[in-house]
Amino acid sequence: MKIKIEEKVIGGNAPVFVIAEAANSHEGSLEAAKKLVRAAATAGADAVKFQKFVVEELLISTHPDFELFKRLELKANEWKELFAYADELGIIAFADVFDLSSAAFMASLNVPAYKIHSTDLSNPDLLKYVAAQEKPIFLGIGASYVEEMEQALSFLHEDVVLIHGFQAYPTRLEETNLKFLWTLRERFHRPIGFMDHIDANEEFANLLPLVALGFGICLIEKHITLDRSKKGIDHESALNPDEFKRFVLQIRKAELAMGSGKNTFFEDEEKYRLKTKKNVVAKRNIKAGEVVTRDMLAFKRALGGVSPMKAEQLIGQVISKSMKKDEIFVK
Template sequence: MDCMVKKKIKIIAEVGNSHEGNLITAKKITEFVSNTGANAIKFQKFFADELVQKDHEKYDLFKSLEMSNSEWKELISYAKSTKLEIFTDVFGIKSAKEISKLPINGYKIHSSDLNNPHLLDFFSYSKKPILVSIAGSKLNELEHALRILQKEKKEIILMYGFQGYPTKISDLNLENIIEIKKRFPYTIGISDHVSGNSEMASIVPLLGISLGARVVEKHITLDRAKKGIDYQSSMEPKEFKNLVSLIRSTEISLPKTGFELKSNEIKYRLDHKKNAIAKKTISSGTILTKNLFEYKRTKVKNESIPYFEYEGQKIIKTLQKGSCLTNSYLKSHKIAAVIACRVDSGRLFGKPLQPIGKYCILELLLKQLEKSILIDDIILAISHNDGNEVFVNFAKKNNLKFIQGDDRDVLDRLIKGAKFVNVDTILRITSENPYIYWEGIDSLIKKHLDSNSDLTTFSDLPLGTSMEIIKLKALETSHESGTRKHRSELCTLYINENPKKFKILRIKPEKELCKPEIRLTVDTPEDLLVAKIIYESLNKKNDPIKIKKIIKFLEENSSISNINSDIPLRYKKY
């Protein structure tokens, strides 16, 4: 936030009408406020004639509180000299025009004017920060007002709390602050109006801050005993100064961003967290389980590795009995092949389950993925639409992990699959590819990790034989920032369209493999026919067939490759 919220909680002393229309009193209150540590002071600018009708019971009172333009000019000038930021409540167009001529920092729209289209329209063209009181307002009123106010880009702060002279604790409903934060992309403030002489007068703002408020507005008066205007919810200067001190102490405890451990908490973690200690010597290559370890605090303060991070991983070097498991015994990244599956297709129904020889396409694909020694897990990301139970049954029959999710949001299914098996990197391969460059998987993974790329893939391989190695975080960013098309089966489209946001590495394989004109995917009946011919001709030992061998076969038998060579691409290749 530019003016209102930078690093500190913004504290605003609300003078309101506690000056009772007297310039000298107003300046005296301003002087006291400047010594409390508050960031800003707020006054109320109005004319009785635009605030209430003449027969209103408080018309004469409001009329007596009016100050002249010259008095306002003197007051604002004095407040400026104290280095306080200055805000004013404005209750009508005439007031708005007058006060806008003076060097104030921002305005406040009282909740009573949230349905006043004239005042809202006037402030919609202002570029100064605007506090918006939402007291006693319905959500649709607030939404409509905000639409008007956003004509010009400006900082908007939603102020929660109403004046009950004083407001009862039971009427605060502070958890509404959380709901407001969820609904609206603006800074939230609290203006509670509880009894000024109660302990809760200092506690409630702190509670509001803990719930997400970043602006605190509090009434101030010189002497509550005199029972001036709004005295019920006002603090005296000493009390206000103490509140400022409490808020400054509280804001130190607020995290900057995210769930981050402070240095002292990290030290506590190292001192107190128990570590995984080998019950017996564990040989290199052993798949780790929690039963291989006991847990104890250690003299050497190692970072504790949660069991769910090491369980199922292969240890990369021997760990002696009684020794502590550390990251040096594990790969630095976990990688899973996440395969999106669904039966629907405009060209060929149930492509992954189409038979080739004695296997279906998905089975052939899995056999090739299992050749990798760097893939930690394989998981199917299955559409939850009717008919896809066949993939659930396939997964159960083959002891495969799986998740189910939105049919069209393929990207979300990939993300959920990765999180289900707790990996930070995925290998993405489409489920209708019976022949992939499996012999290049591990080299691609190594290059991806060594380069710390967001997306790594081969270029110029035959269509349907390549794969993508992708950081989970990059996929999450794509889902958050992209549109519907980016969440479809074109899962890396957003990444490819935004090369300045992501680090993309394209590896060119050896020359003999650079044959992008060859189709080895299965998207049509013609593709399936070619795939079956290849299998029948080259599958001699029931082992995965190398791509180089397939390319050589098709180049020597052009009549076979011509079967599907004229099928157009459905999407742009990168």
């Protein structure tokens, strides 16, 4: 199954779709948000993603994070400027939408896709509204039961990517559960993505998504920050701009190694085959007129000829021209 978002294709044999997850690491600053967009574009990410919410619709007023999220909100005109800037740089920009007001605002900007955070996986009102926009949907499924995923999908259209992963600031390696990606593919037969949230300071931080490639994912989402040392929002699992650029390069190199899955050879492998495969040769000098018997045949590396698998077809044939020891039998 393939999904198209602007000029990009997700799924099938298309390159892995890389999302630079900026989320709220802009800390409420438009200038910082624009720097994150530029960093994502420079790194070669396919898209940059933020989080759009109205704090009064996201949290109750007594929630301990209410004031924090209030500080993180960008104004309507700032969102417009931010997305226009992303368009100038040629990178896809979209957002998690956490409420109907935010979804409607993103619709007014004609965003090319929507992300539904796992916090709203069981929010039928938001699911139905986003589905009605008829744009690709990235559905976060962290900390959700399969039955909840099925219910959510019943409200959505076909162009949905399920994204496995959750944020534990950071998520421990043993909690990543990459094998669940297989379960998702077999259960839902939809494109599957992976959100990586392990400790960005770990040596394995850039390697884990490469391992996930082997589970057939078509999308990778990874946090990006301007400076992890400042310990801002989501810094625990976020890569600095230079690290993110290396990360994208590693993904693209890994894709080259993944290949097409087809039983075809590159030029070097064709040469390797010619040099290393054994073929049927004369075990001794054979005179013209002799009838080929099994004891006349040997299997050795030779540049071309008849495969040992077809040696039996040579037995009983009459030699028309004398052959020297190690001479190749021809078809």
